[in-house]
Amino acid sequence: MREKLVTFVRTHLRRRRARTDGGEVVTERSSGFVSDDFVSSLPYWLPPFVVMGLAVYGAIAWNFMLSLTDFQQFGNPDYSNLDLGMYAQAFGDPVFQGALQNTFALLVAFTLCCLVAGLLVAILVDQQIRYENTLRTIYLLPMALSFVVTAQFWLWMYNQQNGLVNMFLGVFGLGPYEWIGDPALVLGAVVFALIWQFSGYAMVVYLAGLRAIPTEQFEAARVDGATTLRMYWRVIVPQLKGATISASVVLMVFALKAFDFLYSLSGSYYPPKGSDILATMMVRQAFNVGHRAYAAAIGIMLFLLALVIIAPYLTYQYRRGEL
Amino acid sequence: MTDEKNSGLSRRTYLGAAGVTGAAALAGCGGNGGGESSSSGSSSSSSSSGGSMNTLELLHGWTSGDGGAAVQSMIEGFKQEYPDVELNVKSIGGGGNTSLDTRINTRLGNGNPPSSFVAWPGKHLLQFTDADLLGDIEESVWSKNGMKDAYLPGPQDAAKPAGNYVCVPTNIHRMNNLFYNESVIDEAGVDVASIENPSDLADAIAKVDSNTDAVGMAHSTQAPWTTIQLWAAVFLGQSGWDAFQAFMNGNGDKAKIADAFKTMNKYSEHYNKDASTVGWKEANNLLINGKAGFFHNGDWAAGMYSGNDNFEYKKDWNHVPFPGTESFYSLNMDSWVYPKDNPSPEASQKWLSYVGTKDAQVRFNTKKGSIPPRSDVPMDEFSEFQTNQYSDFQDSEAQPPSVAHGLATRPEVLGNLSTAINQNYSEHTDASANATAQAFVDAFNN
Numbered sequence: 001m002r003e004k005l006v007t008f009v010r011t012h013l014r015r016r017r018a019r020t021d022g023g024e025v026v027t028e029r030s031s032g033f034v035s036d037d038f039v040s041s042l043p044y045w046l047p048p049f050v051v052m053g054l055a056v057y058g059a060i061a062w063n064f065m066l067s068l069t070d071f072q073q074f075g076n077p078d079y080s081n082l083d084l085g086m087y088a089q090a091f092g093d094p095v096f097q098g099a100l101q102n103t104f105a106l107l108v109a110f111t112l113c114c115l116v117a118g119l120l121v122a123i124l125v126d127q128q129i130r131y132e133n134t135l136r137t138i139y140l141l142p143m144a145l146s147f148v149v150t151a152q153f154w155l156w157m158y159n160q161q162n163g164l165v166n167m168f169l170g171v172f173g174l175g176p177y178e179w180i181g182d183p184a185l186v187l188g189a190v191v192f193a194l195i196w197q198f199s200g201y202a203m204v205v206y207l208a209g210l211r212a213i214p215t216e217q218f219e220a221a222r223v224d225g226a227t228t229l230r231m232y233w234r235v236i237v238p239q240l241k242g243a244t245i246s247a248s249v250v251l252m253v254f255a256l257k258a259f260d261f262l263y264s265l266s267g268s269y270y271p272p273k274g275s276d277i278l279a280t281m282m283v284r285q286a287f288n289v290g291h292r293a294y295a296a297a298i299g300i301m302l303f304l305l306a307l308v309i310i311a312p313y314l315t316y317q318y319r320r321g322e323l
Numbered sequence: 324m325t326d327e328k329n330s331g332l333s334r335r336t337y338l339g340a341a342g343v344t345g346a347a348a349l350a351g352c353g354g355n356g357g358g359e360s361s362s363s364g365s366s367s368s369s370s371s372s373g374g375s376m377n378t379l380e381l382l383h384g385w386t387s388g389d390g391g392a393a394v395q396s397m398i399e400g401f402k403q404e405y406p407d408v409e410l411n412v413k414s415i416g417g418g419g420n421t422s423l424d425t426r427i428n429t430r431l432g433n434g435n436p437p438s439s440f441v442a443w444p445g446k447h448l449l450q451f452t453d454a455d456l457l458g459d460i461e462e463s464v465w466s467k468n469g470m471k472d473a474y475l476p477g478p479q480d481a482a483k484p485a486g487n488y489v490c491v492p493t494n495i496h497r498m499n500n501l502f503y504n505e506s507v508i509d510e511a512g513v514d515v516a517s518i519e520n521p522s523d524l525a526d527a528i529a530k531v532d533s534n535t536d537a538v539g540m541a542h543s544t545q546a547p548w549t550t551i552q553l554w555a556a557v558f559l560g561q562s563g564w565d566a567f568q569a570f571m572n573g574n575g576d577k578a579k580i581a582d583a584f585k586t587m588n589k590y591s592e593h594y595n596k597d598a599s600t601v602g603w604k605e606a607n608n609l610l611i612n613g614k615a616g617f618f619h620n621g622d623w624a625a626g627m628y629s630g631n632d633n634f635e636y637k638k639d640w641n642h643v644p645f646p647g648t649e650s651f652y653s654l655n656m657d658s659w660v661y662p663k664d665n666p667s668p669e670a671s672q673k674w675l676s677y678v679g680t681k682d683a684q685v686r687f688n689t690k691k692g693s694i695p696p697r698s699d700v701p702m703d704e705f706s707e708f709q710t711n712q713y714s715d716f717q718d719s720e721a722q723p724p725s726v727a728h729g730l731a732t733r734p735e736v737l738g739n740l741s742t743a744i745n746q747n748y749s750e751h752t753d754a755s756a757n758a759t760a761q762a763f764v765d766a767f768n769n
Contacts, residue, residue, distance in 0.1 A: 073453070073454065074451070074454030074456060094746075095742060095746065098746075156600075159597045159601075160597040160599070160600065161596050178596075178599060179600075181544065181598070181599025181600070182749075266545050267602060268421055268741075270741050270744075272545075272745075273746060274749075276745070284738065287424065287429075288424070288737075288738050289734060289735050289738035289739075290450060290734060
């Protein structure tokens, strides 16, 4: 869209300018506001532009308007009396504060651990080992599974009496822990399950990054006498900055969408205490309780949180001139 | 020259195409916007676009198992009665009607209601009647088939939450049964008949735990509703019907509410250790497999027993009314609701009339494991357990509605109660019992 506009402006300006070589033949017909390029490109970008504009940005704007009303359940929202009351209510609501904290904790812990786990696995898989493709597939496989499946699966794993996790820890004389029932543990348990599911994605992104680094650099580091650890830390990992940033954006968006997982964990909109996040709270307020305006306000704040996360990525891309 | 002409023509075509696309997109959005802002105005147009005028669109939540078979059997009966009505039945699964309610909420909110849908009657429907979204079916449905005489007052009141009839209840589940495994209880040396109140039950549970390998009580705390319904049974058993009614009306006594939670704290010491990760079916399996002594849940739990050939009523399992609630039949019902602005008024009324007949209720309830809300249904096709339940129902002094299923309170209050369980009652201590009780009292102040 932006490019089209730029070309449109450029061609438009060029036509008016006198050129030293006498210029090209300018056809009379196309003078005026609408240029050839603009018109002929119209069918390609206008429909998606209109649909996106209304369905995405229009909906966000509408949602914001809704969050300023006191709209509840059915009937028509009253747009005549707009205020930030719902936002004030949210910050005074201990459930919201808990959900915000959990969302943030989940986001940070999940993204960081996932990146580290993915990087380690990627480096190991990159060692020119046998069955590399098989291993790569195995690591990536959990991502192909639906949250509904993995949530049930992890419920069994975390079972206090006969779950594999407690049985494994029992070998070392630890536990058994109530992973889901204990509010202090449940968020950690959820994060671990999500890492299991998504570190494969981080691995694939890192693997691509590693493959792009020329072999000469590994060899040069070796010749200069760097240890393996030092070689990766000083030479290789710094070059994976791009991969890190793009992987972390995707992972963070996944973290915000952890709704499915938590929903499947309890089979209701009330996830176990200690694991409530903004997404579950929003759906609960909108559809269980009918506080539509309040839910809209929570949605807007979730959206802002997502924007805050994406912003550094956008600035980075912009600085590198890729935007 | 021809090139010029061609490109000119095609450009005009492009422009036209783009304009049409844009206009269509705008019109589509405008239509939606209208649906949101003027519910009655656009609803007729959106419903006509949903399908042909006479298709009967039914939404329910029974995807499989006993519920699925029950609704299927009732639909078969309807087809025999009214072969000319075209059916479009959609089942939307998900624990405790969660997904179904969300879908219904959205569709009614958008002014695009189905012909009829399943929902809990009673105060749960006030959210719709407040917005004038349900139609009056007293004339068209309730005055036929002798329905007004056949339904007992409890279910009939639930069918008119705001004064006029808006739905037809099809089945009644009992909420105050206490199920037990005969052999486990025998082994523990517990005399069930001597358990008179909820705290006696705590002693019996402890006895099962210490005298056998089984846990005292099977329970699921995965979602809040199982805890709410156990609390309601304990509360009714300890504090009685008046206190229960006061609670429903928002005047609950905090100390009595807290006492019920404190009694539950005693039970909780003898729950299965994995209560937080299992659903009610898994908990019920513990009782079937002899790994638990007692189990409290709606009488759909008995449906699992009758589905198991090696687990017989009165030999392997039995039940008593929850201690202290002998004279009550705590009920949970499902009903078919009639939305106003109905896409197929005639077919919907046919359906609802049929749902209220003896034939439909025998078909549905024999499979579902519940009892019919009509009092004149012949019971010969029902199981022994159901027949006993039916006579208990007719002899009951009062029929307290289910809190956990939204019959007793508005959805908003139920939401607050669920949040209270979730936030305050994950540890089973006196402090958390008091905190939850406070939150239960506050749940009504909104």
